[in-house]
Amino acid sequence: xxxxxxxxxxxxxxxxxxxxxxxxxxxxxxxxxxxxxxxxxxxxxxxxxxxxxxxxxxxxxxxxxxxxxxxxxxxxxxxxxxxxxxxxxxxxxxxxxxxxxxxxxxx
Amino acid sequence: xxxxxxxxxxxxxxxxxxxxxxxxxxxxxxxxxxxxxxxxxxxxxxxxxxxxxxxxxxxxxxxxxxxxxxxxxxxxxxxxxxxxxxxxxxxxxxxxxxxxxxxxxxxxxxxxxxxxxxxxx
Numbered sequence: 001x002x003x004x005x006x007x008x009x010x011x012x013x014x015x016x017x018x019x020x021x022x023x024x025x026x027x028x029x030x031x032x033x034x035x036x037x038x039x040x041x042x043x044x045x046x047x048x049x050x051x052x053x054x055x056x057x058x059x060x061x062x063x064x065x066x067x068x069x070x071x072x073x074x075x076x077x078x079x080x081x082x083x084x085x086x087x088x089x090x091x092x093x094x095x096x097x098x099x100x101x102x103x104x105x106x107x
Numbered sequence: 108x109x110x111x112x113x114x115x116x117x118x119x120x121x122x123x124x125x126x127x128x129x130x131x132x133x134x135x136x137x138x139x140x141x142x143x144x145x146x147x148x149x150x151x152x153x154x155x156x157x158x159x160x161x162x163x164x165x166x167x168x169x170x171x172x173x174x175x176x177x178x179x180x181x182x183x184x185x186x187x188x189x190x191x192x193x194x195x196x197x198x199x200x201x202x203x204x205x206x207x208x209x210x211x212x213x214x215x216x217x218x219x220x221x222x223x224x225x226x227x228x
Contacts, residue, residue: 001168034214043202043219043220053210094157
């Protein structure tokens with residue numbers, strides 16, 4: 001199985017900050033990398049797919065990059081509604097493993 | 108509007124069985140692969156299984172292989188997860204999700220609200 005490792009596990013930041021979360025795959029997954037946002041008590045929401053593509057309705061302050069084994073999620077200017085937990089997931093092969101999550105908290 | 112509504116969760120004893128269901132609406136159910144994902148209390152997400160459009164192909168994570176069975180009924184727009192030999196570590200919120208083909212791979216683009224399964228004596 002492909003292992004996904006996120007860093008950091010938690011992060012404190014302020015509204016307006018630029019934030020980057022990293023995700024590393026244990027083997028090459030090309031660009032088959034998704035990012036999800038999850039707020040407490042809610043289902044995950046698809047934020048990015050194919051490493052850098054935004055689904056309809058996702059604000060443009062979210063961006064993604066990377067290919068192969070190393071990926072990043074960047075939020076250009078944090079908004080109050082962005083404080084949540086973020087997960088990466090590989091969709092290269094089954095089982096479609098997730099990273100352990102990065103909890104983004106208000107400083 | 109795409110809607111996925113899970114049901115069937117609850118308290119079950121270790122070794123017991125439970126069947127979860129997921130009612131889909133707002134899209135052509137038979138045109139999509141579907142998945143189950145779970146989240147133990149305070150923990151991360153774990154992909155469990157998915158099934159193809161007509162139910163003829165099913166894939167599982169090792170931790171549930173042989174104990175859980177994913178299935179679907181396209182006439183009823185419903186997805187199921189039959190869980191047997193349940194263990195305490197199966198305690199989690201179980202989500203169903205629609206798999207959209209994006210960039211050539213299947214990605215869970217819509218999720219239900221989840222149903223809680225608690226395995227305890």
